[in-house]
Amino acid sequence: MKLFDARAWRTLQFGSIALASSALVACGGGGSSPTATIHGTAAVGAALANATIQLSCKNGSGSTTSNSSGSYSDTFSFDGPCLITATSGSIVLNSFASGAGTYNVTPLTQLLLSYLAGQLGTTLNGLIAGITTNPTYQSALTNSTVIANAENAVAQLIKSTYGVTLSTNSFLTVSFTPGQPGADADLDTLQTDGAITSEGQPAASLAAAAVAAGAAAPISGGSAPGKTTGGTGGTGGAGT
Template identity: 65%
Template sequence: MKFLNGAMLRTLQFGSMALATGALVACGGGSGSGGPPVGTVSGTAAVGAALANASITLSCKNGSGSATSDASGVYSATFAFDGPCTITATGGGITIHSFAAGAGTFNVTPLTELLLDYIAGQLGTTVSGLLSGISSNASFQSALSNGTVIANAQAAVAKLINDTYAIELSSSSFLTVSFTSSGADADLDTLLAADAITANGQPVASLVSAAQAAGTAAPISGGNNGGGATGGTGGSGGTGTTTK
């Protein structure tokens, strides 16, 4: 039996490596798994006081995640998902909601609950309908991931609070702003003192009704039929029956 010379051996080894690599790619190996990308959603859950040790659940267009907030109400969840996501924080007998357009910082407060009321009004649905439809309704998904719609809705909620309680929020970007004692935290304390937030962390019923009415008066194009999201700013709205 003759031994292979060095050049021929190297050629055969290279060919074997190429075949192995080709087989790995064909079998779906490597980094491309075909699933949603991994990202991190974080923020602060608070109702005036921090919502400490709260259960945070995220339900997304694709994927879901969970976390537990710390003593300061801060949470962080890293998981595979396609946004947007709805966020539910539950702790101490309090349940409040928010949403995340994608990866990044997204708070969970009575203001974000009110923001969902406003956007639900724009979409011709309720908060419950918005939360349950996030994985299947294209119109809901579009609205909750559209930066212009979100910014306009936050501005409308801030205006509603100013018109109703003569309280000017430190920032209209309350969904994503970093919490500080003189900023977002102080805003919630001021709203509590004005009885705009109830003991269970919810905006008062009259404020919820006004937010829903204001949203209804500024509908997002396409409504709940899956069209594009191009909603404008709304007025202060009126009062009516609260339906969550």
């Protein structure tokens, strides 16, 4: 009888371990970030050729170099959102990716971050520094409605300030090729009109206006109706 009890006890022990392991997997414990691809174009009108592209995410990081057309692509394990920084000589531009897919790096994406910073009650540098760690910022930058509304607001600000109507308000995720009509031609026009400086940055007055416009339309941690989004062509690697 004692032998039976010992065997029964060992069976219960193994069963408990198996159940605990199953529960851990179900809750995501011990798991790793999914592997996915972020790609896009870095440009200021002219392509940012051979630019260093750094991706710093909620979980995970990656780096790559753009080609002669400013196109970049990196496949790595991550959870979004990710800060994307393109560096080419003296030009440093920022953007972000909610998850996998197409995400560009241009003066317009830098301006978009300024607007979102205003909405979140911080500065551009504060938002950039907090993307990988601040849950409130992360919620906003993975919310499709928040992002689309911010893009529309930036497009309206440009139209009211410079009289330029962008070819698309989806400048963060639209696929484009430098030197071609469309999104790249928009950048050329804005540079000619003084909205973009010779260093590839939004004009200081425009950047300040974007922060002020964002502050006038605050959001609370990206809680506006919407859903977590990936860029054009994918949803993998989105933030959780």
